[in-house]
Amino acid sequence: MLQLTDRDRGLLDGTYGPGAQMAMSIMVRMAEVYGAETLLDISAAHIDSALYMGQATLDFAERLAGLGARVVVPATTNVSGVDEAGWRAWPVPPEWAEMAQRQMAAYLALGCSPTFTCAPYQSAPRPHFGQQIAWGESNAIAFANSVLGARTERYPDLLDICAAITGRVPLVGLHLTENRAASLVLRLDGVPLALQAADEFYPVLGYVTGRLAGERVPAIDGLAVVPTEDQLKALCAAAASSGAVALCHVVGVTPEASTLDAACQGRVPPELHVLDMAVLRRAAAALTTADTGALDLVALGCPHFSLAEFRQLAPLLAGRKRSPRTRFLVTTGRSVAEWAEQEGLLAPLRAFGGELTLDTCILTTPMLPSDVRCLMTNSAKYAYYAPGMLNTTVTYGSLSDCVRSAVAGAVVRDGSLWEGE
Amino acid sequence: MNAGSTVLHGRPLVGGAAAGELLVASAPLSFWGGYDYATGEITDRRHPLSGQIAAGRILALPYTIGSSTTTAVLLEAVRAGTAPAAILTASADAFLALAAIVADVLYAKPLPVVAIGAEAFAALRDGQWAELTPGGDVFLTPGDSGRN
Numbered sequence: 001m002l003q004l005t006d007r008d009r010g011l012l013d014g015t016y017g018p019g020a021q022m023a024m025s026i027m028v029r030m031a032e033v034y035g036a037e038t039l040l041d042i043s044a045a046h047i048d049s050a051l052y053m054g055q056a057t058l059d060f061a062e063r064l065a066g067l068g069a070r071v072v073v074p075a076t077t078n079v080s081g082v083d084e085a086g087w088r089a090w091p092v093p094p095e096w097a098e099m100a101q102r103q104m105a106a107y108l109a110l111g112c113s114p115t116f117t118c119a120p121y122q123s124a125p126r127p128h129f130g131q132q133i134a135w136g137e138s139n140a141i142a143f144a145n146s147v148l149g150a151r152t153e154r155y156p157d158l159l160d161i162c163a164a165i166t167g168r169v170p171l172v173g174l175h176l177t178e179n180r181a182a183s184l185v186l187r188l189d190g191v192p193l194a195l196q197a198a199d200e201f202y203p204v205l206g207y208v209t210g211r212l213a214g215e216r217v218p219a220i221d222g223l224a225v226v227p228t229e230d231q232l233k234a235l236c237a238a239a240a241s242s243g244a245v246a247l248c249h250v251v252g253v254t255p256e257a258s259t260l261d262a263a264c265q266g267r268v269p270p271e272l273h274v275l276d277m278a279v280l281r282r283a284a285a286a287l288t289t290a291d292t293g294a295l296d297l298v299a300l301g302c303p304h305f306s307l308a309e310f311r312q313l314a315p316l317l318a319g320r321k322r323s324p325r326t327r328f329l330v331t332t333g334r335s336v337a338e339w340a341e342q343e344g345l346l347a348p349l350r351a352f353g354g355e356l357t358l359d360t361c362i363l364t365t366p367m368l369p370s371d372v373r374c375l376m377t378n379s380a381k382y383a384y385y386a387p388g389m390l391n392t393t394v395t396y397g398s399l400s401d402c403v404r405s406a407v408a409g410a411v412v413r414d415g416s417l418w419e420g421e
Numbered sequence: 422m423n424a425g426s427t428v429l430h431g432r433p434l435v436g437g438a439a440a441g442e443l444l445v446a447s448a449p450l451s452f453w454g455g456y457d458y459a460t461g462e463i464t465d466r467r468h469p470l471s472g473q474i475a476a477g478r479i480l481a482l483p484y485t486i487g488s489s490t491t492t493a494v495l496l497e498a499v500r501a502g503t504a505p506a507a508i509l510t511a512s513a514d515a516f517l518a519l520a521a522i523v524a525d526v527l528y529a530k531p532l533p534v535v536a537i538g539a540e541a542f543a544a545l546r547d548g549q550w551a552e553l554t555p556g557g558d559v560f561l562t563p564g565d566s567g568r569n
Contacts, residue, residue: 026522033434033518048489054458054497059527136489156492156516158523214449215484215512244449244486286467363454384487385454387466 002031003038011166019069023165030159036170044127045075045164046120046144048136049157050107051364052081052100060158061106064165071111071164076120078137079304079333080104080359083367089355090367100365110161116359117333119233119304121148124335129255132175134163138246139303139381142236145247147229149255151175154246174247180256181265182219182249186212189222189276192420196224200398200417202231203380205275206238208283210245212273219249219263226253230306237303238380281418287383290393291411294325296372297392298406299362300399301331302379309399310336310345316403317352323409327372328354331361352406363389376411378402426562429541432513433557435521437533439507440552441479443561445545446470451487452494452516461503479551480505483542485516495520499532507533507553511542535559 010016011024031039052058081100082092108114115124118137127133127150135141135152136159144150153173155163163169173179186209188196195201209218218239227235227250239245249257257263273279300313313330322328330349332340337358340346349356362368363385375386376395386394397405397413404412447469450456455465461476476498485491495517498504508517513536521532535557545561552560 022526026519026526029522030515030519033513033515033522035513049493051490051493053453053490053493054501056497056500056524056527057493059500060496060523063527138488141489154515155489156519157489158492158496159515159519160489210486214486241451241487244484289466384467388464388471389454 002028002036008039008168017068019064019067020165022064022067023069023162026159027162027166027168031170034170034172036172038171039168040132040171040175041167042073042132042134042163042169044073044131044133045071045160046078046135046137046140047075047107047112047160047164048078049161050077050104050112051079051157052103058099058103058106061103064161065106065109069110069165072167073164075112075164076115076124077107077112079118079361079364080116082365083358083360086357087365087367091369092365092367096366110165115333115335117304119306119333122304122306122336123333134160134169136160138240139233139237141246142240142248143233145174146236146249146254147232154244178265180217180247181267182263183216183269184213184271184273185219185221185260185269186273186275187221189274191277191280193224195417195420198398198417199231199234200378202227202234203238203378203396204280204284204287206235207242207287207380207384208275208279209235209248210239210241210243213239213243213245215244217247217249218245219251219257219260221251221260223250223253230308233303234380241381241384277420284396284418287380287396288394289387290374291395291413293374293410295374295376295405295409295411296326297368297375298326298328298402299331299375299377299382300329300402302361302377302382305330305332305336307336307339310340312399314345314348316400317348317354320352320407322353322406325409326406328352328406329357329362330354331357334358376402376405426560429537429559429561431509431535431537431557431559433555434513434518434534434536435525435532436555436557437507437531438553438555439479439533441477441506443481443545443547443549443551444470444473444475444478445481445547446483449484449486450482451485451491453488453490456494456498458494458498458501458503461498475505476503477506479507479509481509481542481545483511484514491516492520496523499524499530500528504532507535509542509545509559510534510536511539512536
């Protein structure tokens, strides 16, 4: 039976206005679904709901805004459904752009801040270790829990904004210490150090992690290098695409996993999987549906490109030019793009013939021309979703393979790192 | 109910009556990138049900994976009339339940979502006829007999 505080009851009976009442009525019904006994205060939110996904999502936002709801905690916005300044460079239907912009405006009216990125940990103040938060967006949820040690359940769209308006969430799941213990261990075995150090390893590791973990909390053991933050971002995004992973411990790396025993909170996990090169090669192969032939588009920035990634990309582009038949697109948020511009990192992208899309991505706005049939990316998340959502073939490759392929106008891949053992 | 029917006692995450042919997914699904709200087709090309139309059927799905946007896609499908008639899940899936709750709040359109547990879920068969009661009971009849 759900216990409510006086404030909770006030929210529910309309004392705090009809918008807050609507949000609280949804929160209370969801607390029953979760089987919660009480609600918990959260102190920050990341709102995936700002993404336009048809009339219903706009109806929901405008209903809340029309009822005068306001967020009571700092709330960042996830990707939007349109690049407000840049959509006309692509075949985005104007009616889509208009609806998506209305939805962005509704969330700003609710008091959210216009970050419009799926990687808020790159451009907005970060939650601290142990902070109770309500985040939407699967990659951001996994990053917040795993890499930052903040505590969020895997919040769906629409509930994230209800949490921000009420400041309350059901006290269940990953908000509670005991549910953060790893229940399966994935042990790397015989993975060459050179591969472990490479960016192209982490999307594949994440993909296989999500497949094996499903809804559970995995611990990855046996990594012999310290991954960069972008590598952890790629790992989290992939695991949250192929599975429902909201927390992934990396032993010796992430803050709740100084040791395997710490990640498991002293318990013996019931399941162990060995990840050897045979398993990893199969996973890498599964990310690619076509690996030869002409290439229509290279897409980078899923999750949104970081400043560090722009710094990595710029020298790879210097003095080169993409093939006229292969478009080259980077997706990122407005803040990171501004910093990259200030550092002079966008000029090489333009000189290369590359393009930039802000605040959204190829999966969240209908921007791609229908003649884009073959896509290449360094992102497991793009690779995972592209065949179903964009009806394209997809080739997975490293950042430098992506650049070389764009220059060649056809897929060029160096698989040598995957050949060991 | 017909002879030969079985009854499951599920937990109604969102209660309601519905009837239809079962479409059973052996693997979890992300609706975002996996369900076309314009047509009701399952579009995840790596999913065993890729290409199947779930609109109007009783979709049995162990649980959802992937994107937080699954809820938004299912809500839009309910609004557009391309959603399944009801959804049976193995575990209590918050993403699906939320879509059904918001569909009720915004449009007063019911989408029953019933959690039946992993064991009962494993016994479901494609093509069975299912009738759901608002209390979470699920009556199953083999094949086409339920429609006669």
